[in-house]
Amino acid sequence: MLAVDGLTVHFETRRGVVRALDRVSLQIAPGEIVGLVGESGSGKSVLSYAISGLLDAAAHIVAGDIRWYGTPIGPVREQRTTRAAVAQIFQNPRASLNPIRTIGQQLADVAGKARVADLLRSVRLDPEKARNYSFELSGGQCQRVGIALALGCEPELLVADESTTGLDVTTEAAVMDLIGDLSARRGMATLLVTHNLALAANHCHRILVMHAGQIVESAPVAMLTTAALHPYTAQLIAATPQHSASADDLQVIPGQLPDLAGVLMPCRFATRCQRHAPDCDEAPPPLVAMTPNHLVACRHPLC
Amino acid sequence: MLKVSALSKVFDGRGWKAQPVIAVDGISFDLAKGESLGIVGESGSGKSTLGRMISRLIQPTKGKILFDGEDIAAIPPAAFVRRPQRGRIQHVFQDTAENLTPHMTAFAAIADPLRRLVGLKDVTGRVCELADSVSLSRDLLERYPHQLSGGQQARVGIARGLASEPDLLILDEPTAALDVSVQAAILKLLHRLRIDLGLSYLLITHDIEVVRLMCERVIIMRNGQLVEAGPVRTVLAAPQSEYGRALMAAVPRLETSHLDGQIDLRRRQSAASRIMPGPSS
Numbered sequence: 001m002l003a004v005d006g007l008t009v010h011f012e013t014r015r016g017v018v019r020a021l022d023r024v025s026l027q028i029a030p031g032e033i034v035g036l037v038g039e040s041g042s043g044k045s046v047l048s049y050a051i052s053g054l055l056d057a058a059a060h061i062v063a064g065d066i067r068w069y070g071t072p073i074g075p076v077r078e079q080r081t082t083r084a085a086v087a088q089i090f091q092n093p094r095a096s097l098n099p100i101r102t103i104g105q106q107l108a109d110v111a112g113k114a115r116v117a118d119l120l121r122s123v124r125l126d127p128e129k130a131r132n133y134s135f136e137l138s139g140g141q142c143q144r145v146g147i148a149l150a151l152g153c154e155p156e157l158l159v160a161d162e163s164t165t166g167l168d169v170t171t172e173a174a175v176m177d178l179i180g181d182l183s184a185r186r187g188m189a190t191l192l193v194t195h196n197l198a199l200a201a202n203h204c205h206r207i208l209v210m211h212a213g214q215i216v217e218s219a220p221v222a223m224l225t226t227a228a229l230h231p232y233t234a235q236l237i238a239a240t241p242q243h244s245a246s247a248d249d250l251q252v253i254p255g256q257l258p259d260l261a262g263v264l265m266p267c268r269f270a271t272r273c274q275r276h277a278p279d280c281d282e283a284p285p286p287l288v289a290m291t292p293n294h295l296v297a298c299r300h301p302l303c
Numbered sequence: 304m305l306k307v308s309a310l311s312k313v314f315d316g317r318g319w320k321a322q323p324v325i326a327v328d329g330i331s332f333d334l335a336k337g338e339s340l341g342i343v344g345e346s347g348s349g350k351s352t353l354g355r356m357i358s359r360l361i362q363p364t365k366g367k368i369l370f371d372g373e374d375i376a377a378i379p380p381a382a383f384v385r386r387p388q389r390g391r392i393q394h395v396f397q398d399t400a401e402n403l404t405p406h407m408t409a410f411a412a413i414a415d416p417l418r419r420l421v422g423l424k425d426v427t428g429r430v431c432e433l434a435d436s437v438s439l440s441r442d443l444l445e446r447y448p449h450q451l452s453g454g455q456q457a458r459v460g461i462a463r464g465l466a467s468e469p470d471l472l473i474l475d476e477p478t479a480a481l482d483v484s485v486q487a488a489i490l491k492l493l494h495r496l497r498i499d500l501g502l503s504y505l506l507i508t509h510d511i512e513v514v515r516l517m518c519e520r521v522i523i524m525r526n527g528q529l530v531e532a533g534p535v536r537t538v539l540a541a542p543q544s545e546y547g548r549a550l551m552a553a554v555p556r557l558e559t560s561h562l563d564g565q566i567d568l569r570r571r572q573s574a575a576s577r578i579m580p581g582p583s584s
Contacts, residue, residue, distance in 0.1 A: 039482045040453075140346045166479075168345035168509040173553035195482055198512075198555040225557055239487040241512035242557040247494035250516070253484035 001189055002028045002051065002084075002157055006064035009046060009075075013058070016261045020046045022213045022268070023064070025287065028157065030187040033180065035200030035221075037236065038210035041257050044193045045091070047210070048161045051191065052088040053077030087155035089163035093142035097134035103145050104130030111152035119148040124174050140167050147175055151182065158182075161193045176203045198242045201225050206293075209233045212257050212268035215287060219294040229290060229301040232269050267298070275300045304503060305334040305357070305471060310366035310376070312352050312527075326352040328527035329366070336470065339497060339504040341514035341535065343550070344524035350507045351397070353524070354473045357505065358394040359383045370471075390420040390467035397476040399456035403448040409434075409459045410444040416466040433462040437492060454485035458492070465496070473505045478513065490516060511554050515539055523547050 009021040020043050028034050036044050049055050051066060055075035065072045068084040090096040098106055107116045107130065117127035123144035134142055143166055150158060158179065164172040180203060182188045194200055200207050200221075207224045209217040209232065217230040228234045237243055238251035255272035258264055266284045270276050280299055287297040308331045316322040327349040334340050342350045355361040357368055359380060368376040375388055383389055393416075396402035403412055413433050414426040423429060434441055437458040448456055457477065464472055477493065478486040494517060497504055506517055514521050514535060521538050523531040523546065531538060531547040542548045 039484060138346065166346075169511070169553040169555070170345055170550060172555075196555065197483065198557045201557050202555040236483060237557070239484045240557060241486075241490070241510070241516050242555075244516060247490055247516045250487040250491050252488045252491065 001030050001069060003067045003070075004047075004051065004064070005067070007047075007050065007061070007066065008063040009050060009055070010060045010062050011056070011058050012060060013261065018261045019264065020059075020213050020260060021050070023284075023287075024213075024215055025064075026208060026215065026218070028189045028191060030156070030189050031183050032206070033183055033190040033192060033204045035204035035207040036191060036193045036210060037195060037197050037200050037207060039195065039236075039253075039257060041212075042210045043213040044195075044210055045161055046213075048088065048159045048191060048193050050075045051157075052086050052159050053080055053084070054088065085153075085156040086159060087150040087153050087157075088159040089146050089150045089161060091162045091165070093146040093166075094134055094139065096146055097142060097149075099134050101133075102130065103132055103134065103137070107145075107148060107152055110149055115152065119152050120145075122151070122178055123148045124171060140171065143167060144171065144175070147178075151178070154186070154188075156188060158188055158190045159193070160190060162195070163192075164199070165194070165196070172199070179203070197236060197240050209236065212264075213260060214268055214284075214297060216269065216298065217294075217296045218287070219296075223291075223294050227294075227303055229294065229296040229303055230269075230298050231273050231275050231302060234302055269298075275302075304336045304371060305505075306367075306369040307332050307357065308367045308369070310353065310356060310368065311364050312349070312356060312361060313364045325527050327356065327363075330522075330524070330527075330529050332522055332529075332532065334471070334503055334505065336503055337497070337501050338520070339506060339518040341518035341521040342505065342507045342524060343509060343511055343514055343521060345509065345550075347526075348524040349527035350524050351475055352527075354394070354475050354505060354507045357471075358392050358473050359389075360394065390416075391470045392473065393464040393467060393469040393471070394473045395460050395464040395475065395477055398480055399460040400448065400453065400480070403456060403459060405448055408445050408447055409439070409451065409455075412448075412459055413444075413462045413466055416463060420467040429466075433466055436465065436496070437462045438488075452485075453481050454488060457481060457485075457489050461489075461492070461496075465500070468500075469502070471503045471505065473507070475507045476509070477506070479508070479510070493517065511539065511551070523550065 004024060004026045007021055007024040011018040011020055024047060038044050053076055068082055071082045073080045073082050073084050104116050107119055111119055116130050120127045120129060125144050147163060164175055179190055183190055192200060192204055204221055206220050208215050211232050217233045228237060235253045239253055244250045258268055267280050270280050277300055285297045285299050287295050289295050309329045310327060311329050312327040314324040314326055316324060330353055344350045356363045363376050367374045370388055378386060410430055413430045417423045417426045417429055431441055434444055439458040443455060478489050518535050521535045522529055525546050531542060531544045542551050
């Protein structure tokens, strides 16, 4: 349904060219939930904006394309000739709602008046809230309104960018169940952008791990959590509280993301990698399939 | 050291159909020196209000807060500022980006409680010590909050909390806004500080996994009431209350080892793999 092939995006800034995405390829099928994990600044949001058609004018597509059922679509929604039924849930819910119209009016815009109460109930909000404005709701409630808005347009592809980050676990589980239900029942595909690996492991079929604008590993959930191949994935798993028996066990990922406007090593993880070897600096590591479903971009993978 | 009994907070409602909001409803617990207690619950459960009452940022409606035997809830807020307990209980706020004063450098933010609460004149040496204790590079002390990363801001907030050498730190969602790897670093730091300095923690969070790593005992709150309390291992492994069980079931787990999870996953995967051959290459 959606295929991104070799997408390379640069931003022209005063500091120089920021190489935000590098040869990113992914496919999402109807009904599939794909997780995209990585640290802040790894390019997750840039990729989600490119798919939703919301990339900034400063973005420059150097190579690659995005295809919707085989037809190329641009990174700017207004310039798309093919209508891609993509809805996005935004990171900052309060800023994405209109402050001078009620929640009900905004929901009615996308779904019609009749479905407003149902939509609010589906995200566990009191239908009475339809009369409220966004500033009268808490952050978590605004986030749920954002989710209701996105689901109200019945999209074929839902891009959920850190959509449950501020929610407590019970609401998060309810929202994820709702997304899972929609994908199973209507074949809605989902790209779940998150830095919560445990959340992605619970609700996705497949996880893509992103580091400094590159996809470094792609695997079905069970394979990724039990037999990660890329050193970065292994470190990311070791840093999660779920993985550790005590606070002393927590592993901190050494170093920081490289400056994407500066000089970059062929493998962008090289400066943080404990398995770094001389041949890592020769050429960028391609994303190769170790098993048919498990892809990794590393010359010296684990296992 | 700390003993809270039947603590309640009722906020007056706002607007024309004003109804009072019972934020915290008769909570009791105690906390020994060097102990760490987790308070979990969904947003709106009153856990932050409870923490703010103990650090005397909010005036309780009813109940007692006994700190080393003295009821600090009875001290008026204006008088509390000058009491010795003021420096012994410190609050580390939820969102450091919003809670550090934007026009104060990291140095000024850490020096402020040293001057106000400790009464130090020459603060430079102590600020540098505090920065070292939270692993904040001394080069960063002249920066303003917006020039620091999220993890560095969190470290400034913790250093500021430690400045008056408190006995009790109230940590309100210390890592909620942080990345996994930064979160790991901050949790390790907090754990080490507690052991090195013999601090007590009141850790307010909605992340049960953080409580598991950082606390000995836990309280589960809902709608301002205490629904369950006990040792972390017991409550997490076998919650007694219905809400406690629902909360534990909702926590995302990294290993999908429990049986139904695996079946569910396999079914989903097979459905997905029928539709498409696999990820791109």
